Amino acid sequence: MAAMNCRSVRPRLQRYADGEISDRDVQETRAHLLDCPACRSVVASVVSVKRFFADAEVSSMRAPAGFADRVVALAASGVSGDADDEPARRLTRWLSVLAASIALVATGVLLERGGVLESSPDTLEAQEWDASRREITRRLDPSARLVPPAEPEEDAPALPPPPR
Amino acid sequence: MLAPATAPEAPLADVHLVRAALGGSAPAFRTLVERYQDRIYRLAFRLTRDAQQAEDVAQETFLKAFRRLQSFRFSSSFFTWLYRIALNNASDALSRRRREPALVLDDPDRTHVPRAPEEASDPGREAMRAELGEVTRRVLVALPAKYREILVLREYEDLTYEEMAEVLGCALGTVESRLFRARARFRAKLEEMFPDYLPTEGGGGRIERWRR
Numbered sequence: 097m098a099a100m101n102c103r104s105v106r107p108r109l110q111r112y113a114d115g116e117i118s119d120r121d122v123q124e125t126r127a128h129l130l131d132c133p134a135c136r137s138v139v140a141s142v143v144s145v146k147r148f149f150a151d152a153e154v155s156s157m158r159a160p161a162g163f164a165d166r167v168v169a170l171a172a173s174g175v176s177g178d179a180d181d182e183p184a185r186r187l188t189r190w191l192s193v194l195a196a197s198i199a200l201v202a203t204g205v206l207l208e209r210g211g212v213l214e215s216s217p218d219t220l221e222a223q224e225w226d227a228s229r230r231e232i233t234r235r236l237d238p239s240a241r242l243v244p245p246a247e248p249e250e251d252a253p254a255l256p257p258p259p260r
Numbered sequence: 261m262l263a264p265a266t267a268p269e270a271p272l273a274d275v276h277l278v279r280a281a282l283g284g285s286a287p288a289f290r291t292l293v294e295r296y297q298d299r300i301y302r303l304a305f306r307l308t309r310d311a312q313q314a315e316d317v318a319q320e321t322f323l324k325a326f327r328r329l330q331s332f333r334f335s336s337s338f339f340t341w342l343y344r345i346a347l348n349n350a351s352d353a354l355s356r357r358r359r360e361p362a363l364v365l366d367d368p369d370r371t372h373v374p375r376a377p378e379e380a381s382d383p384g385r386e387a388m389r390a391e392l393g394e395v396t397r398r399v400l401v402a403l404p405a406k407y408r409e410i411l412v413l414r415e416y417e418d419l420t421y422e423e424m425a426e427v428l429g430c431a432l433g434t435v436e437s438r439l440f441r442a443r444a445r446f447r448a449k450l451e452e453m454f455p456d457y458l459p460t461e462g463g464g465g466r467i468e469r470w471r472r
Contacts, residue, residue, distance in 0.1 A: 107436075110436060110439065110440050110443075111421070111436070114414070114421075116420065116421050141443075141447065142440075142443055144447070144459035145443040145446050145447055146415060147459070148392065148395070148396045148399075148415075148446075148450075149396060149411070149415035149416060150389070150392075150393075153389075153390075153393065154302055154305060154306060154416070155302070155416075157298070157301065157302050157305060158298050158301070159297035159298050159300075159301035159315075159318060160301075160315055163293075163297050163301070163315070163318070163319070164290055164293045164294045164297055166319065167293050167297075167319055167322045167323065168286060168289060168290045168293060170319070170323055171286075171289060171322075171323060171326045172286060224275075224279075225279055227276070228275065228276040228279035228280060229279070229280070229283075231272060231273075231276045232272070232276055232277070232279075232280040232285060232288060235269070235272055236272075236280070236285065236287040236288055236291070
């Protein structure tokens, strides 16, 4: 292992101070630091700032009591969290319905063309969705409904836009 | 691989919950809120240093997340996506606050950090720690938002470089250079505002004396 010089070590000194490098890089960097006061002082400078951030008080803080209840109630009542974007909201909703329709049509066309309709009924994504649905049905009460984030058409499954 | 019936089940994965919430499931959404509410609230508090505002920011974050669930890409992790929304909300809240000078950072009722009862040990040490915390807070508030944010993500939230890149929506190289600059700016601001606290090579700064 060739001894490292300052130029090759410099870019990783901050990662070294943050503990964000591989064990092997740690060894090499440490070997260099032992011989190089200039690089040592770069590391010391990073560490000196890190020490200002011990913040035990905030680490033990919790969200206020009843927070989740309020958020879920607001979500259920259709409050969006955006103060002034009703037009944007309508647009997004419209676009997502459009995207869902296009995706459905496209999937249908592809499946028919490929002749896979019988042999492979599910796309990978649909399988993942089924897995989620099964988990949720088993472990949560699926009857409690929220206002869905966007309103899919009655017969459209609540799928996200297709993967890019 | 059947687990014994008494073994506690692993928590439902975020992706399942997100999908169910997309379909309108209230319990799924609630589980996500409960899972991340403390982290998001603390992040908001660290960015705004105001209990009321932190609560507002956290609430808006979850509501926006809910409304925008459709834009969530399952390739990234839900919590980094949530952090990103929270950062934007906090930065909006802070710029609103700058326009309304009536809300001051120094109101002790709003910025007071409740102390966990179990850690009331050495009162002298407590006082010094609180003082240092206040210095850090004031220096952070004086930094430009992008430097404050990255320092909070790294030093308080303990995110990895990769997670920060996801939250901030930038390349790893940008994370590294921005973080480095943020630390340099922190030192410079500290020197300007509280020169006594500046850590020195010989260890003569106040922080070194405390930590010994």
